[in-house]
Amino acid sequence: MKIDESQILRVAELARLDLGDDEKKEFSTQLSDIISYVEKINELDTADVAPSDHIVELKNVFRADTVLPSIDRAALEKIAPRFEDGHVVVPIIIEGQE
Amino acid sequence: MLTAKTLTELTTLLDSGEASSAQITKEFLDRAASLNPRLNAYITLNGEGALKEAAASDARRKKGALLSRHDGLPLAIKDNICTGGLRTTCGSGILRDFVPPYDATSYEKLKAAGFITLGKTNMDEFAMGSTTETSFFGPAKNPFDTTRVPGGSSGGSAVAVAAAMAPAALGSDTGGSIRQPAAFCGVVGIKPTYGRVSRYGLVAFASSLDQIGSFARSVDDAALVLGVIAGGDRRDATSIDRPVDFRPSELTGDVEGMRIGVPEEYFQGVADEVKDAVLEKLKQLEAAGARTEPISLRRTEYAIPVYYLIATAEASSNLARYDGIRYGYRAPDVKALEDLYRKTRNEGFGKEVKRRIILGTFSLSSGYYDAYYLKALKGRTLIIRDFQEAFAKVDAIVTPVTTTTAFRIGEKISNPLEMYVSDILTISANLAGIPGISVPAGTDRAGLPIGLQIMGNHFQERKILDCAKAVERVSGPLTPAV
Numbered sequence: 001m002k003i004d005e006s007q008i009l010r011v012a013e014l015a016r017l018d019l020g021d022d023e024k025k026e027f028s029t030q031l032s033d034i035i036s037y038v039e040k041i042n043e044l045d046t047a048d049v050a051p052s053d054h055i056v057e058l059k060n061v062f063r064a065d066t067v068l069p070s071i072d073r074a075a076l077e078k079i080a081p082r083f084e085d086g087h088v089v090v091p092i093i094i095e096g097q098e
Numbered sequence: 099m100l101t102a103k104t105l106t107e108l109t110t111l112l113d114s115g116e117a118s119s120a121q122i123t124k125e126f127l128d129r130a131a132s133l134n135p136r137l138n139a140y141i142t143l144n145g146e147g148a149l150k151e152a153a154a155s156d157a158r159r160k161k162g163a164l165l166s167r168h169d170g171l172p173l174a175i176k177d178n179i180c181t182g183g184l185r186t187t188c189g190s191g192i193l194r195d196f197v198p199p200y201d202a203t204s205y206e207k208l209k210a211a212g213f214i215t216l217g218k219t220n221m222d223e224f225a226m227g228s229t230t231e232t233s234f235f236g237p238a239k240n241p242f243d244t245t246r247v248p249g250g251s252s253g254g255s256a257v258a259v260a261a262a263m264a265p266a267a268l269g270s271d272t273g274g275s276i277r278q279p280a281a282f283c284g285v286v287g288i289k290p291t292y293g294r295v296s297r298y299g300l301v302a303f304a305s306s307l308d309q310i311g312s313f314a315r316s317v318d319d320a321a322l323v324l325g326v327i328a329g330g331d332r333r334d335a336t337s338i339d340r341p342v343d344f345r346p347s348e349l350t351g352d353v354e355g356m357r358i359g360v361p362e363e364y365f366q367g368v369a370d371e372v373k374d375a376v377l378e379k380l381k382q383l384e385a386a387g388a389r390t391e392p393i394s395l396r397r398t399e400y401a402i403p404v405y406y407l408i409a410t411a412e413a414s415s416n417l418a419r420y421d422g423i424r425y426g427y428r429a430p431d432v433k434a435l436e437d438l439y440r441k442t443r444n445e446g447f448g449k450e451v452k453r454r455i456i457l458g459t460f461s462l463s464s465g466y467y468d469a470y471y472l473k474a475l476k477g478r479t480l481i482i483r484d485f486q487e488a489f490a491k492v493d494a495i496v497t498p499v500t501t502t503t504a505f506r507i508g509e510k511i512s513n514p515l516e517m518y519v520s521d522i523l524t525i526s527a528n529l530a531g532i533p534g535i536s537v538p539a540g541t542d543r544a545g546l547p548i549g550l551q552i553m554g555n556h557f558q559e560r561k562i563l564d565c566a567k568a569v570e571r572v573s574g575p576l577t578p579a580v
Contacts, residue, residue, distance in 0.1 A: 008456065015414060015459040016421070017452055018440035027456055033515050034457060038403035038470070041477050051475030052482060054306050054336070055531030055556075056293050061335045075199035081428035088424055093435045 001039065003031045100125040101262040105171050105319040106346060108265060112159070112170050119159070119170030123152035123214050126172050130216060130263035133580060138238045139257035141177050142185045143217040148172060151214045158212070168326065169212025174264035176255050177218040178225055179310065180299040181205050188301045189221040189233040189251075192420050192427045192446030202299020203334065204268060204310050204327040211326050216264050220254030223448045224417065225275055225303045227251050228520055231511045232450040239507070240282060241578035242546055246504040249279030252313070256283040259313045261580050266314040266323050270300055272307045273405055274499075274524025277536035280313055281499035281549020284538045284576035286320045286566065287313045291556050292531030293338035295324070296331030304412035305336075307405075307528040315575055317537065317567045318346035324559070344560040351567030354387035358565070359492035363398040364523055369502045371542040376498045376550050379539050382572045383496070383565070393492060395484045398526060400477050405525040406518055407461050407474035414458030420446060453514060478529050485530045489555040494565050497523055499536045499549035523551065533559050537566040538576050547576050 008028045012019050019027065073086065082089040100108070100122050111117040127145050134140050155170035164170075175181060178188045180198035182205075187193045201209070208215075222232040230238040230253030238253040240246040241261040248257045252269030256279035259267050269276040271289035280287025289311040300310055312323035321344050330339025360380060365373055380390055422428035422442030429441035447455070461470035488495060500523060510517045527534040532553055539550035550569055554562040 003460075007460075011456050011460045011463060014463060015418075015455045016436075016439040016443055017447075017455060018444040019452070020444075023449070023452065027453060030453065030514055031457060031460070034406070034518070035460075037515055038407055038474075041400055041403045041407070041473050044397070044400055044473075044477050044480060046473060046476035046480070049476040049479050051472055052479040053475055055482065055529075056336050056338065061332070063332060071199050076424070079197065079199060079425040081422060081425070090423055091432055091435050091438050095434075 001032070001035050003028050003035055101129050103265065104316045105265050105314065105322055106316070108171055109167065119152040119155040119214065120149065122170070123148050123172045123216070126216055126264055130258065133261055133263055136239065136244060137241055137257050137261055137580070138220055138236055139254045139261065139263055140174070140217040141187055141189070141220050141235050141254065144184055144215050147184065148214050148216050155212050155214065165210060165212035168322070170214065172214040172216045172264065173208070173323065174216045174219050174255060174258045174267040175205060176252050176267065176269045177221055178270055178301040179205055179268055180301070181215060181218065184215065184218065186218060187234065189223045189235065190446065190451070191234040191448065192442070194234060194427060196426055200299065203296035203331045205299065207327050213326070219252070219258055219267060222251035222253070223451050224301065224413070225251040225270060225272055226413070226450050226454050228274070228278060228517055229507070229511065230254060231507065232448055234448060237507055240504045241580045242284065243504065245506055246546070247282065247507050249282035249504065251275040253279045255313045256280055256285055256287065259283070259285045259315060260578055266312060266319050268310060268323070268327070269313055270308055270310050271528065272303050273409060273528050274521050276311045276313065277499050277524050277534055277549070277551060278521070280536040282504040282547060284547030284578070285313055285315055286317050286535065286537050287311065288320050288324055288535040289527065289533060290324055290328065290559055291533045293336055294340065294557070294559070295327050296329070296334040296337040298331055298333040302416040304409040305416065306412060307409060317563055317570050318349065321349060321563050322346050340557050344563050348560065349563050349567055351564055351571060353383055353565055353568045356388045356494060356561070356565060357492040358383060358388050358390045359393035359488050359495045360390055361393050361395040361398070361488070361495060361497060363395050364497035367501055368498050372498045372500065372502065372548050375539045375548040376496065379550050379569050379572065380496060383568055386568050391492065393488050393495070395488060395526065397480050397484050398522070401481055401526045401529060402519055402522055404474045404477040404481060405521070405529060406457070407470055408478060410454045410458030411462050411471050412458070414455045414462065417451070417455055450514070481526055482530045485532060493554070493561050495553040497551045497553070499523060499551040503542045503544070503546035503548060527553050532556055533562055535562050535566045537569045538573050539569065540573060541576065
């Protein structure tokens with residue numbers, strides 16, 4: 001399947017990536033090649049095959065409902081790009097009055 | 099020279115009092131500091147921290163209060179394993195200054211056993227690559243020929259061990275990221291069974307494939323480190339608690355009666371010198387009492403498409419967390435939240451990471467999910483079946499690790515598909531969750547290392563380590579001239 005620049009843009013939007021013009025061009029060529037290549041899996045007969053999303057037998061893991069320490073707020077303040085008065089600060093979320 | 103010693107030999111020196119942890123640690127740090135400008139194996143050297151830890155270990159030894167038999171031994175840690183208080187970049191610009199507020203379980207276990215952390219090793223960004231060329235901090239170099247790649251993504255760990263800048267190292271393996279660089283750098287590298295080691299604190303790339311393992315210059319040492327970090331963990335629901343039965347003292351190197359499968363698919367398109375080296379070792383294993391037989395892993399050629407669809411889908415989801423809000427890089431001068439996400443991610447991620455996020459997002463997106471992602475999950479089932487059929491007949495499977503020896507820096511980086519296809523011999527083990535080890539099997543005419551891979555059934559680490567030990571006996575160690 002050929003992936004054109006508009007498809008790349010749509011997927012980039014879903015992934016919150018703001019690609020430059022060069023990247024859009026480069027990725028659409030490369031991804032067309034890669035997608036065409038991976039379409040090889042269509043040769044596999046999977047009519048009665050169940051999907052494996054994991055190799056371990058996943059089962060619910062239960063534990064006692066005990067309170068354990070989590071990461072301290074002071075430690076989070078150190079790694080946050082902006083932190084004030086106990087909160088992570090972000091830019092405007094909804095446009096409106098100041 | 100202490101840096102030429104294995105962990106096992108260093109333990110003896112520590113026990114006899116011939117060397118202190120401080121001496122050993124300092125020698126490795128000095129050598130690492132002097133070679134790093136040329137090899138770029140480490141992103142961060144933990145000079146001061148390591149010396150402090152070593153002094154504390156020596157003090158414990160004096161008091162007779164050792165934390166374990168390994169107290170005072172140094173090693174290196176791949177930079178996608180969270181080390182509280184010590185920068186963990188994952189080879190990415192988006193985590194360039196990230197200092198984790200907590201420890202990965204594997205690191206916690208090493209510390210609890212008294213291991214010293216020499217530093218954090220270079221890697222492909224988010225472990226996405228086969229050469230370390232995608233690292234934000236520049237490529238690591240192969241110590242056997244610095245114009246060549248060391249492999250990846252755990253290239254820095256392989257280089258550090260090969261060039262004696264560390265006696266051992268942790269790595270992670272999602273599609274061959276331990277075994278392939280081990281092969282290119284002539285060291286031992288083991289990826290255990292999925293679930294054997296807790297992934298808590300390992301920066302997630304593809305959660306159903308990622309597994310932490312070890313690098314060392316001997317099979318015993320690789321087993322020793324793996325034994326320390328193995329075990330179930332309540333913070334990783336996919337980890338499994340199984341007793342460790344592969345401590346160095348338990349390994350015999352005995353392959354008498356071992357049934358070894360040789361899959362023809364793994365010898366197609368492999369360079370003659372690599373193929374011949376592996377076939378020669380197989381003969382030597384037969385001479386040591388193993389029985390070899392041809393087997394077929396007939397769906398091997400589908401492993402690349404299956405792997406790259408699943409790995410990128412999981413990656414696109416895992417990497418959604420890098421948004422510039424709570425930690426990591428944040429793009430400056432942005433007015434609105436939506437722009438912050440986009441700008442941060444665009445500036446913070448490198449090209450290969452973006453390429454894989456796009457591919458993964460595509461295969462998960464509406465209209466394509468069934469044809470690509472779901473189809474790949476079904477393909478994964480078939481690849482698992484191939485291995486189940488094989489392990490009904492044999493104890494271990496022996497193959498080459500790579501189709502060629504180390505290629506040149508820059509040779510494949512501009513052609514992602516060619517790079518992906520080069521992982522053909524290692525990715526199936528991740529899809530099936532089985533353990534695999536790379537052990538040196540000589541060199542090609544240019545003097546570049548060749549790796550031999552042994553794969554075993556789930557939790558059969560001991561079998562593949564014994565087999566690797568038998569190979570090691572007839573191969574001998576490789577030492578680069580750096």
